[in-house]
Amino acid sequence: MGLKKFNDFPGRGTFSHGIHPPDNKNFSAENSIEVMPSPGKVVLPLLQSIGAPCEPVVKPKQKVEFGEMVGKGMGFVSASLHTPISGQVQKMSVTTLPSGRHLPSITIKAEGEQVSGRELFDDIIGGIWPKENIQDYFTDTISKAISDAGVVGLGGAAFPTHVKVMPSDKIVIDTLIINGCECEPYLTTDYRLMVEAPDAIITGALLAGYAVSAKEIIIGVEDNKPEAIKILQEKSKGTDIRVAALQTKYPQGSEKQLIQALLNREVPLGGLPGDVGTAMSNVGTIAAIARGVVREKPLTHRVISVTGPGIVNPKNLLVPIGVSIGEIFDFCGGLTKDAARLISGGPMMGFAFSDLNTPVTKGTSGITVLTHDDLKREHETNCVRCGRCVDVCPMNLVPTRLAMAARYKNVELAQKYNIMGCFECGCCTFICPANLKLVQLIRTGKAQVAASQKK
Ligand code: SF4
Numbered sequence: 001m002g003l004k005k006f007n008d009f010p011g012r013g014t015f016s017h018g019i020h021p022p023d024n025k026n027f028s029a030e031n032s033i034e035v036m037p038s039p040g041k042v043v044l045p046l047l048q049s050i051g052a053p054c055e056p057v058v059k060p061k062q063k064v065e066f067g068e069m070v071g072k073g074m075g076f077v078s079a080s081l082h083t084p085i086s087g088q089v090q091k092m093s094v095t096t097l098p099s100g101r102h103l104p105s106i107t108i109k110a111e112g113e114q115v116s117g118r119e120l121f122d123d124i125i126g127g128i129w130p131k132e133n134i135q136d137y138f139t140d141t142i143s144k145a146i147s148d149a150g151v152v153g154l155g156g157a158a159f160p161t162h163v164k165v166m167p168s169d170k171i172v173i174d175t176l177i178i179n180g181c182e183c184e185p186y187l188t189t190d191y192r193l194m195v196e197a198p199d200a201i202i203t204g205a206l207l208a209g210y211a212v213s214a215k216e217i218i219i220g221v222e223d224n225k226p227e228a229i230k231i232l233q234e235k236s237k238g239t240d241i242r243v244a245a246l247q248t249k250y251p252q253g254s255e256k257q258l259i260q261a262l263l264n265r266e267v268p269l270g271g272l273p274g275d276v277g278t279a280m281s282n283v284g285t286i287a288a289i290a291r292g293v294v295r296e297k298p299l300t301h302r303v304i305s306v307t308g309p310g311i312v313n314p315k316n317l318l319v320p321i322g323v324s325i326g327e328i329f330d331f332c333g334g335l336t337k338d339a340a341r342l343i344s345g346g347p348m349m350g351f352a353f354s355d356l357n358t359p360v361t362k363g364t365s366g367i368t369v370l371t372h373d374d375l376k377r378e379h380e381t382n383c384v385r386c387g388r389c390v391d392v393c394p395m396n397l398v399p400t401r402l403a404m405a406a407r408y409k410n411v412e413l414a415q416k417y418n419i420m421g422c423f424e425c426g427c428c429t430f431i432c433p434a435n436l437k438l439v440q441l442i443r444t445g446k447a448q449v450a451a452s453q454k455k
């Protein structure tokens with residue numbers, strides 16, 4: 001029960017390789033979650049998860065109420081979409097996301113009174129959450145409620161959550177891991193949730209653990225977040241949940257590395273956590289599970305950090321999905337004069353974008369704004385064969401070879417060197433003294449492999 005010393009877990013509390021970038025969480029870590037005022041409109045792309053897109057279930061001019069389903073997930077791996085505001089459906093449009101994808105989208109113009117402020121906060125993550133009688137729920141009822149609520153992985157992966165917590169005869173899960181590492185620099189979304197909404201996280205963890213029949217539930221938090229560890233330790237008293245304080249290192253929060261750090265189990269290359277008896281969800285997802293199951297309410301809002309030296313007033317915000325990032329910047333006092341790069345997510349794994357009309361989606365874990373000073377970078381030189389990229393790669397790949405294969409469009413070589421095992425953590429680019437844009441090249445190489453497989 002509660003916080004255990006690391007030797008109470010099979011893992012070492014850390015993983016092999018990785019880096020220690022400055023965490024820069026000071027911009028927003030101490031700012032409590034504020035509720036963003038309800039916007040005049042929201043734009044909801046019909047694909048906000050891995051898997052199949054939604055089909056619209058509303059028509060232009062139709063009136064919709066807060067929380068009503070507007071897009072139905074088609075297929076097993078898909079997530080339905082619900083409106084975060086009451087209003088009127090406009091004609092369909094196309095939205096470009098920071099990833100570069102162009103997606104058909106439903107726009108809803110606000111009409112009438114909206115739920116907001118403290119009432120909204122309490123409805124979504126506040127108030128009282130049960131810790132007892134979790135067994136009163138049927139396991140398949142839990143996964144159906146999660147599916148009905150359109151919950152996806154809120155750590156950025158956006159995998160439909162009901163698929164992960166579906167009871168299965170084929171996969172035996174002994175350990176549910178709740179990921180509270182938030183190792184990406186700058187972002188403080190999960191940190192604020194752990195500090196301000198621990199009860200929702202504990203209830204969601206108990207529900208998800210029960211649904212997958214896990215014997216163990218472990219919340220993993222990096223040791224640069226002692227307040228979150230303390231609060232979760234306190235709140236998990238009387239339950240079977242354990243809290244593990246992990247060494248702070250990037251990318252501790254990626255699935256394979258966290259499983260290694262906690263349980264000393266190796267997920268095979270190309271494998272999934274289920275292959276080693278584990279399931280994993282991030283703390284935000286877990287809180288959304290609690291709301292979907294206990295309150296039977298859909299995922300309409302999420303917490304994001306709006307942070308970095310390029311933001312006048314960095315904040316942690318509870319925002320409606322579909323609100324434009326430009327509107328969020330206005331609420332944060334705008335951009336500083338030297339703001340130079342907008343990133344959806346954090347600087348290591350996020351996507352740069354420039355269109356302020358870009359909407360927040362379910363997978364938007366935060367917005368980081370960097371300045372010209374942050375981007376000062378020496379020119380690229382030739383590889384000096386120092387081997388540092390190999391030393392830091394948490395997947396034991398040889399980044400310099402992968403980058404070369406991509407540069408010369410050599411798909412066969414890229415596959416031979418396991419390019420698809422790269423999850424684009426950016427450690428190699430961060431460490432390279434020749435300033436080679438390794439991860440960008442590898443991303444291109446992965447696209448080349450994917451394209452070759454479609455032929
Ligand atoms: S090769 Fe991929 S997994 Fe390895 S360090 Fe570079 S980006 Fe990370």
Ligand code: SF4
Nearest residue numbers: 383384386387389432
């Ligand atoms: S870190 Fe950069 S310079 Fe060193 S081996 Fe890798 S690619 Fe070459």
